[in-house]
Amino acid sequence: MATTEIKIAPEDVASAAGAHERIPEPGVVVIFGASGDLTKRKLLPALFHLEQQGLLPEKIRIVGVARRDLGDSFAKDMRAGILEFGGVKEDDEKLEGFVDKVSYHAMNFDDDGGYEALKEKLAGYDKELGTKNRLFYLAVAPEYFSDIVDHLGKHGMAKSDEGAVRVIIEKPFGHDLESAKALNADISKVFAEEQIFRIDHYLGKETVQNVLVFRFANGIFEPVWNRNYIDNVQITAAESIGIEGRGPFYEKAGATRDILQNHLMEVLSFVAMEPPVSFESDAVRQEKLKVWKAIRPIKEENTVRGQYGPGTVGGKEAIGYRQEDRVSPESQTETFAAVKLEIDNWRWAGVPIYIRAGKRLAKRVTEVTIQFKQPPMRLFDKATSGPCGEVQPNLITMRIQPDEGISLRFGAKLPSPDMTVCPVVMDFKYAQAFGANTANGYERLLLDAMLGDGTLFAHRDGVEVTWELFTPLLEAWTKTKLDFPNYDSGTWGPKASDELLARDGRKWQKL
Ligand code: BG6
Numbered sequence: 001m002a003t004t005e006i007k008i009a010p011e012d013v014a015s016a017a018g019a020h021e022r023i024p025e026p027g028v029v030v031i032f033g034a035s036g037d038l039t040k041r042k043l044l045p046a047l048f049h050l051e052q053q054g055l056l057p058e059k060i061r062i063v064g065v066a067r068r069d070l071g072d073s074f075a076k077d078m079r080a081g082i083l084e085f086g087g088v089k090e091d092d093e094k095l096e097g098f099v100d101k102v103s104y105h106a107m108n109f110d111d112d113g114g115y116e117a118l119k120e121k122l123a124g125y126d127k128e129l130g131t132k133n134r135l136f137y138l139a140v141a142p143e144y145f146s147d148i149v150d151h152l153g154k155h156g157m158a159k160s161d162e163g164a165v166r167v168i169i170e171k172p173f174g175h176d177l178e179s180a181k182a183l184n185a186d187i188s189k190v191f192a193e194e195q196i197f198r199i200d201h202y203l204g205k206e207t208v209q210n211v212l213v214f215r216f217a218n219g220i221f222e223p224v225w226n227r228n229y230i231d232n233v234q235i236t237a238a239e240s241i242g243i244e245g246r247g248p249f250y251e252k253a254g255a256t257r258d259i260l261q262n263h264l265m266e267v268l269s270f271v272a273m274e275p276p277v278s279f280e281s282d283a284v285r286q287e288k289l290k291v292w293k294a295i296r297p298i299k300e301e302n303t304v305r306g307q308y309g310p311g312t313v314g315g316k317e318a319i320g321y322r323q324e325d326r327v328s329p330e331s332q333t334e335t336f337a338a339v340k341l342e343i344d345n346w347r348w349a350g351v352p353i354y355i356r357a358g359k360r361l362a363k364r365v366t367e368v369t370i371q372f373k374q375p376p377m378r379l380f381d382k383a384t385s386g387p388c389g390e391v392q393p394n395l396i397t398m399r400i401q402p403d404e405g406i407s408l409r410f411g412a413k414l415p416s417p418d419m420t421v422c423p424v425v426m427d428f429k430y431a432q433a434f435g436a437n438t439a440n441g442y443e444r445l446l447l448d449a450m451l452g453d454g455t456l457f458a459h460r461d462g463v464e465v466t467w468e469l470f471t472p473l474l475e476a477w478t479k480t481k482l483d484f485p486n487y488d489s490g491t492w493g494p495k496a497s498d499e500l501l502a503r504d505g506r507k508w509q510k511l
Contacts, residue, residue, distance in 0.1 A: 308485055
């Protein structure tokens with residue numbers, strides 16, 4: 001059933017972006033680890049999208065920093081990345097002017113001379129253009145975070161009387177509670193908390209931000225958004241890809257550290273939090289924290305670990321995890337995790353929240369489903385024998401990606417002389433209502449960081465609370481060795497994942 005009444009013309013969507021009244025002050029964006037994939041695939045395309053929308057200051061410079069000596073090839077490579085990954089046309093009138101603002105600085109991250117030379121380069125821009133603000137983006141492996149931050153402090157680059165200095169840190173923020181605390185302590189020696197922007201790219205996704213809009217900008221959902229009406233909540237982040245050559249990283253991470261502790265906890269906080277008093281960073285952060293703090297310690301029996309073996313994904317043969325490059329043939333790393341959470345507060349007590357994430361699953365899909373309780377009296381139960389089977393509960397599905405949108409399932413009378421009930425779906429699709437969107441989520445986050453708005457970023461206390469939740473589980477898991485692999489590539493994970501819900505008389509929603 002197509003129900004989207006409103007179609008917004010692409011030019012109106014673009015002008016809404018342009019209506020954003022705040023444009024950052026002139027400054028320099030310095031990306032450490034700029035030779036990595038993230039810079040070319042996500043960061044530069046996102047910065048260029050901001051430029052296209054007129055959201056960047058005219059006086060801006062972007063400096064890539066990495067060890068390799070790339071010279072002029074860096075800007076050319078970034079230009080190619082903008083075209084390939086940003087959906088940008090070669091003849092875009094703003095492209096050449098933007099690429100001219102991109103430069104490269106080769107240095108080792110522990111080389112004092114390199115930092116001095118960088119400082120001088122930035123001072124040169126300041127003199128020429130008045131670019132007093134700094135945004136340092138640490139797109140590097142986590143073992144370099146503390147070192148780079150320490151050097152920035154030592155060379156007087158972390159504070160300025162003339163402009164704002166901010167630092168963006170990519171995940172992972174630590175490996176467990178202890179390492180997260182140590183990392184936070186190291187960074188806070190140099191930067192104040194309001195200068196630190198811990199990025200979780202899920203918060204940059206329009207569909208994740210829309211969870212808050214859906215709940216708090218509409219009057220009809222919030223009254224039923226609680227334990228009186230909701231039977232269970234499910235959040236799935238399924239990927240069909242494997243680990244894409246990231247063996248050494250993934251061996252140490254696993255699905256829980258890679259996705260559950262951060263991306264899924266962020267999504268859950270938006271689904272479950274109380275309405276904040278405003279959309280200010282502090283107000284939102286306090287409400288998110290309350291959700292995480294109300295989650296009961298996770299019991300191991302409420303969790304499932306899996307690891308993919310060989311199989312077929314999208315018609316193609318796929319190797320098992322243990323056969324991947326630089327992965328131990330006896331690896332105990334989980335590529336799938338499912339956890340049942342319980343939130344002890346007035347809104348959610350007794351409503352199970354099932355979350356799961358996995359690699360090499362049947363398809364790529366990230367969704368939140370809210371399953372409502374059945375009506376108190378089943379007036380039309382004889383429909384069990386009809387063509388649509390048992391009467392289905394109402395369901396709100398928020399499709400985070402792909403095919404972004406929201407749907408509502410309800411029962412409708414099948415045209416027939418009988419009272420047969422069939423499930424039908426009202427569907428809102430982003431692409432249909434607002435046109436195709438080339439944004440990758442980093443646009444909003446980069447812009448917010450340049451403006452000093454931390455609402456859509458992870459904060460120190462939140463990172464530590466979520467690690468507090470998962471660290472005991474991760475430790476408990478190390479005590480038992482599982483007979484991996486326990487699911488075939490291209491399936492929905494181990495059988496135990498279905499059993500986790502079956503024990504409660506429930507099922508994962510079909511995705
Ligand atoms: C990253 C993980 O944070 O998120 C990757 O490290 C994962 O393993 C990726 O593939 C998923 O992001 P998205 O935006 O494709 O859902």
